[in-house]
Amino acid sequence: MGFSFDYLLQGFATALTLQNLFWALVGCFIGTLVGVLPGIGPVSGIAILLPLTTVLPPTSAIIMMAAIYYGAMYGGSTTAIVVNIPGEASSVPTAMDGYEMAKEGRAGPALAISAIASFAAGTLSVIALTFFAPMLAEFAVAFGPPEYFALMFMGLSLVISLSGRALLKGLISMALGLGAALIGQDPLTGAARLTFGTVTLNAGVEFISVIVGLFAISEVMINVEQRIAVISEFDIDNWMPTWADIKQCMGSMARATGVGFFLGLLPGCAPSVTAFVAYDLEKRVSKHPEMFGKGAIEGVAASEASNNATSTAGFVPLFSFGLPTAPSMAVLLGGLMMYGLQPGPMLFAQNPQFVWAVIASMYIGNVMLLILNLPLVGMWARIVKVPFYILGPVIVFCAVVGTYSLRFQTFDVWVMLCFGVLGYFMRKLGFPVAPMVLASVLAQMLETALGQSLLISQGSPLVFFTRPISAVFMGLALLSIGRGIWVLMRTEAPEVAVEDVA
């Protein structure tokens, strides 16, 4: 079940079929577009398109979804550099130096170095993923329901404790996500829960509706409110960076890749978080830290390398343990389950052709993205000029089509609209969205694992502390909760979450 070149080669053979190459290219293109356009992020992009991919075979669909995700990480830098509006939260540090470079007439090299850094980090991280994921999956074979419950519990507690100073808001967000997922029939007994006698609610609330609402609709509402009309300010003439630029950035790319990848293995460390960590590290090790924020090309390279490394690293816990570390990964997990695939250690054993094809497609996708992003950098920068009055209604159209096609019921679209309004208020009031998304996707798995664990232990909750692996996870979870409470007690200001939308 572990790593073998045969599996990887078979994966390449599958990924290199004309059909899968086509869908990877479509995914890379849509992903870059999603990253470039403000108002729609990778989570919304994947969530909207997921139901529409049911016409594709599972491997092609997930190859495309994964390409959208890492493609969006590539594309997010364009608006950050050209118009100082980060397409994604993870591109905020890119904007700090990239936009300054653009003002100096170096928008082209800034865009090019961000594409090169993304490529280098993406490729190095896929290599790490190739070796790490099967290794961890082999370890995870020993996991039973108590270990899975403890792992998911730890994942959720880490996501909540990393919500800035907003522990209580993170917990409320998680509870709302769990509550939304509980609506409908209990999977074990079939009892109707929180349906209030409504037949429509018996079938439950689709998590895709929740996610599209929370991300796409609330983002459109924010943009409508701010009356954003994005116009590109800089023309991209000469996009080639000099050799000196590349040499200057090589160390930054390597360090940021390491930071992004290893932090990206942890739940809650979204690209938006690791990009700041890598940027800060670069500033500390730089010989001219005063240049950061004033057009330091290493700042662009570090930020872009780390957010791409993190996005790839998220696939390691997803494939090995079935644990999503960020909202995008939660949507991908949902996508895998939609296709009847159960992420986790058995994925490598039972569906090696699928998992290795997806991993192999990431190598190919990175090359595609470099080709799409380097020579076409001017085209992407021009796309930024699409005004919001066109983009907004089109995003809503995509969101409506995506959620309607889940079950072909307008009920799902109404749910999306309701969660859009909720997401808008959550953002305004400083509530983190990530715990809600993760909880809504993990709820059923958590409940099933808890039920099975209690069955094994004949009702004793001590089972989580008497088995070594689950005890370690529970210990870490309790530590992270303890840390969150400690931060909460010391905070003398109102709670506001760190933005977490990748």
Place this chain on the structure above:
Amino acid sequence: MKTQRAADIAVGFLVALLGIFVLVSSTWISVAGVHRLSPRTFPYTVGILLVLCGAGLAMKSWSIRGKDFAIVWPDGEGIRLILVSLVGVAGYIALMNPLGLPLATFLYVAFGVWYLKRSKWVTALVIGLITGVLSHYVFIQLLGLSFPAGFLFE
């Protein structure tokens, strides 16, 4: 709710009320047979979490003195834009079954573009028409998804 503190107190209170509602609703869940994990356990947990965290948020915010900041709420024009846009989306959803996806999409996108731009209705109609026609050919014809086609295309 102009400041974060005031908003947190109000929201904390509302969340606690929601938690009580969830707790009460959870008692209506039927528990037939003997189970290691009752179908009420998770809903109860959610209710208790909401009550505790909501009350905690309200009380913590109440106790904060001094440090506070304003929430940037939309101005009158912003509120109007959001509300009309939301009504537009609601209309789109409501009209999708009776009119079909292409026509409802045309009407919504044309209205949305016109409303957000406030001029050039010809542009709005053209963009609406393109999106509506594309929705029919891509999602209904090409992908064969079961969207309502509406009287125009049936």
